[in-house]
Amino acid sequence: MKPTSKAAIFAKEIPYAVRSCHTNPSISCGECRLGELCLPIALDAKEILRLDEIVKQGRALSKGDYLYHQDEEFKAIYAIRAGSFKTFKTSRDGTEQVTGLYLPGEIMGMDGISSNRYGSSAIALETGSFCEIPFHLLEDLSTKIPSLQGRFFRLMGQEIVKDQQMLTLVSSNAADERVAALLLSISSRNHRRKLSPTHFRLPMTRADIGSYLGVTLETVSRVFGRLQKLAIVKVDNREIEVIDMPALKKIAKVHDGD
Amino acid sequence: MKPTSKAAIFAKEIPYAVRSCHTNPSISCGECRLGELCLPIALDAKEILRLDEIVKQGRALSKGDYLYHQDEEFKAIYAIRAGSFKTFKTSRDGTEQVTGLYLPGEIMGMDGISSNRYGSSAIALETGSFCEIPFHLLEDLSTKIPSLQGRFFRLMGQEIVKDQQMLTLVSSNAADERVAALLLSISSRNHRRKLSPTHFRLPMTRADIGSYLGVTLETVSRVFGRLQKLAIVKVDNREIEVIDMPALKKIAKVHDGD
DNA sequence: CGGTATCTTGACTGTTGTCAAGCCCCGTGG
DNA sequence: CCACGGGGCTTGACAACAGTCAAGATACCG
The missing domain is CATH 1.10.10.10 (Winged helix-like DNA-binding domain superfamily/Winged helix DNA-binding domain)
Incomplete structure (x- = not known):
């Protein structure tokens, strides 16, 4: 329930010279060492530059901060840069059910695509940072860059596979x-x-x-x-x-x- | 384990005049009464015609027939027209775990997108029919028809939401x-x-x-x-x-x- | 340094799994 | 048409794993 972003403070504490994705919040996709795990896989240098234009980089959160809330309007997906996050659903009776654990290089928020509302809440488990990718811009760009569209199809497919593995595990x-x-x-x-x-x-x-x-x-x-x-x-x-x-x-x- | 398709036989038994999707295997997307549930949502008439060009329609299966096998190369997704299907994973020790139930208008096979192999097997629970949509053609067409891309993003998002609901249910x-x-x-x-x-x-x-x-x-x-x-x-x-x-x-x- | 959240451990209970027997429904073939 | 067979379903007895409740220990944060 803390909407306060600590991005500004965090940015001051970390020297810009540190060109490492998980410590420097304002690094670009092209420079991010998580690039090979994250969204940019399968993109060439020029395409990554175009992706960079729509990615809002380098915001930071501390433990307990929300990335998004369940039932809130879906606007963006989030790429984890540092730290760890959990997603959870809150049912009417107040029970919380954890639905996901997310680590750096992974993408959160895809459960909001179909209904335009997030299906779960996302919260930082420790100090961390992330990139925000407005979904409508990603959709626009995907029609122009086929390899980005393909990448995102595969990313969503991965989420499906992951969820089904969890399902068989819990069954x-x-x-x-x-x-x-x-x-x-x-x-x-x-x-x-x-x-x-x-x-x-x-x-x-x-x-x-x-x-x-x-x-x-x-x-x-x-x-x-x-x-x-x-x-x-x-x-x-x-x-x-x-x-x-x-x-x-x-x-x-x-x-x-x- | 029965690879035999009964499409031909099935087609003979059903008069073409019956313009109902679930009984006539060779109907087009534009005419299919499942259109409003299936892939074509959000497409206009002209776009549906282009979709029709890549959809292989009207194949039929009887109880126990496989739609695809786990670990087999991923080539297409499948839209259910009639009947019901289950998906299941077989683990090394031979145990079968049911992972999904699919009814007419629903799309199967999306668990193969990320790794290029189906993550589960799909089998007909009764006599049924389906449309096959080669994935690479769908990808190509999606770059040309933004509303189709959007529709498919949402469809995959739905699958993610559905799987997560199953997960919370089983937990x-x-x-x-x-x-x-x-x-x-x-x-x-x-x-x-x-x-x-x-x-x-x-x-x-x-x-x-x-x-x-x-x-x-x-x-x-x-x-x-x-x-x-x-x-x-x-x-x-x-x-x-x-x-x-x-x-x-x-x-x-x-x-x-x- | 104090307070709270988190974690461990124990005793008891209960739902569900396991094993087993028998029934029912349906399709097959005589 | 009926007998037979087999898969699918129900029901019971028992055991076991995990849930619940409770108390106490430990770690973490301000």
Whole structure:
């Protein structure tokens, strides 16, 4: 419920010379090191410049700040630059259900496209920054740049695949399997960003994880306890160290590499 | 595993004079009475003609026939004209997990866009027919017809919203709620097609429903028993009659209309 | 340094899964 | 037309995993 953007303050604290996407909020798509994960994949240099013209860059948020609210008018999609975000639906009785976890290079807000209203709220789990891409401008540009249209079709397709994977995960009822799969998901997404796949910090609380996976926070806690006892992961509060990756994959019923 | 198409046979049985989409397999998009539900929404007459040029119409399938297989190369998306279809994922150990139920006017196959391979298999639950839309042609045409691009963005957005609704449904762990929500979903989709929202036939077996909802078939059966005992629905095998719609919505925790 | 949010652990309960038996419906073939 | 067979469905008994409630410990923020 804090509408205040801290973009200005954040920008002052970070010297412009730092040409790294996740620390410098005012960098362009062409210079952003997340480019190869984010929207610009499949675009050439000239096309990226045109994309840059419609992307509002470098806004920052701190923990608890909203990116958008459920049922609010859909105007833009958001590319995560730094930090982590969750999306959640609030039902009439006030219950919150976490529907997504988003890390740098990923795109949020696509659940608003069909109905012109966001289907969920998005909130920062820690200090972070993002780029805003007004959807109507993206649509216009997509008709002019076929490779951008193709990229965005594929991006939406990815979201569909991701959601269906979550669905099958949550339908298959083993709590251990769900938690293991979440750890592996974070691990592989970290790996893509050249971060350690075996040592990371959970961006969500036990309650959020539980809500996301369809179990209670107590169960999440107990599963972490079990996995630790089996020497598969080391859990120190939010700090996770994967000790036995094959065993973790076995529990998650993931057989192939990642 | 039956690759045989019965299009030819089917076409013979139905007189061409019947200008109704779901019975005449060789009707065009412009004439199809599902047009207002399907891909052509938001297109004008001239644009629909161009869409018609890329749509392969009127193929028919009988129960158990595959529309496409998991991991097979993604070539096209499919618009359902008649009948009902399910999508499912097969995991390495042979377990099948139902991931979707598709009724006339709905589009299947979008889970193949991002990776160029279908993420699930699609099979006919009864005799039915469909239109095939080669994706690369749709992409080409979309760059030329902005309203088609917009329509397809929205269609994919709808799929994302639908999947996320399933996710929240399956996460919230009441079996009664899940079954009630499925009944309501079928009911409202029937309503859109001008069919009875209170009296319909379940296209899936108990086992399929259970797999889709993340419960066992026995639980599905018991829930139907409970709902019947409460005089909320009348269940006669696959035949469903909704007697107390408000009560059903209450169980499904749907408060609003639809 | 104090207060609150988060996390862990325990005991008990309950819904759902599992296993098993039997029924019903429907299509097939005699 | 009827007998047969098999898939689909129902129902019951029991067990187990996870939910609920509660208390206490720990971490984090101002």
